[in-house]
Amino acid sequence: MTNLDYFMxxxxxxxxxxxxxxxxxxxxxxxxxKELKSLKRIMAKGRDENKxx
Amino acid sequence: MQRDSLxxxxxxxxxxxxxxxxxxxxxxxxxxxxxxxxxxxxxFHLAAAWIAFLAYFHVFLAGILYLWKRERRFxxxxxxxxxxxxxxxxxxxxxxxxWAKPVWGTWWTWDPRLSTTLILWILYIAYLMIRTSSxxxxxxxxxxxxxxxxxFIDVPIVYMSIRWWRTIHPVIFKLKGTxxxxxxxITLLISLAAFTLFYFCLLHQRISLxxxxxxxxxxxxxxxxxxxx
Numbered sequence: 434m435t436n437l438d439y440f441m442x443x444x445x446x447x448x449x450x451x452x453x454x455x456x457x458x459x460x461x462x463x464x465x466x467k468e469l470k471s472l473k474r475i476m477a478k479g480r481d482e483n484k485x486x
Numbered sequence: 487m488q489r490d491s492l493x494x495x496x497x498x499x500x501x502x503x504x505x506x507x508x509x510x511x512x513x514x515x516x517x518x519x520x521x522x523x524x525x526x527x528x529x530f531h532l533a534a535a536w537i538a539f540l541a542y543f544h545v546f547l548a549g550i551l552y553l554w555k556r557e558r559r560f561x562x563x564x565x566x567x568x569x570x571x572x573x574x575x576x577x578x579x580x581x582x583x584x585w586a587k588p589v590w591g592t593w594w595t596w597d598p599r600l601s602t603t604l605i606l607w608i609l610y611i612a613y614l615m616i617r618t619s620s621x622x623x624x625x626x627x628x629x630x631x632x633x634x635x636x637x638f639i640d641v642p643i644v645y646m647s648i649r650w651w652r653t654i655h656p657v658i659f660k661l662k663g664t665x666x667x668x669x670x671x672i673t674l675l676i677s678l679a680a681f682t683l684f685y686f687c688l689l690h691q692r693i694s695l696x697x698x699x700x701x702x703x704x705x706x707x708x709x710x711x712x713x714x715x
Binding site: 434436437439440442443444446447450451454458461462465468469472475476479 | 521522523524526527530531534570573576577580581584585587588684688691692695698699702705706709712
């Protein structure tokens, strides 16, 4: 391996590491959004049922 | 100024500083005479180490504040900082290892600096394990806060390890100053600034995520209560 290979390896590791973490944050955010959506649906449903009563 | 616009400014500044840092690392900074290109790993390695230390300092601070005020936001700060600290600590260990192979001829050696950094990494993984494994949330937060305060003792030990013990790790900043080329120091400072801004971006995102989680839990609890009635 040349010095350039080592340098590129370190550089790639840094950005891949950061990218994976950002992906994890994004995935968590999407999961929470889905949860929020389903909760809103449940609440809306409950409100509609209350109106009927 | 609104929170959203502050966030956008922070992201914009981070992006700009990252671009400047990349320019400085690849074009502005001169090649080191002995190591050549491999020395440029230094700009990422040192910046990542600085971020790990800063994040762990926040865990330490958040631990003290949590034990004193018992407010959830300090628990969130500690947990979020620890997670980011571990990420950058991992990058320090990996980039250091990649630098060591061509320079020292080995990926790893039980040098005091390397060993104490590995211990630091293990300590904060333990911190996250303590924080997440406890069934009683407030007990877990309390335990993690205490652990976060105690674990921080290793940070000054890591920093001083190359000064206290015999080591093959280079000492860049000495009491008399530094012998490094000024252009390299300027590049390093730009890199440190860019990574610091990036850390605050990540921290902000991570804290927001935790706050949304709390809000969701609150709504879920309320819904359960309504259902029970």
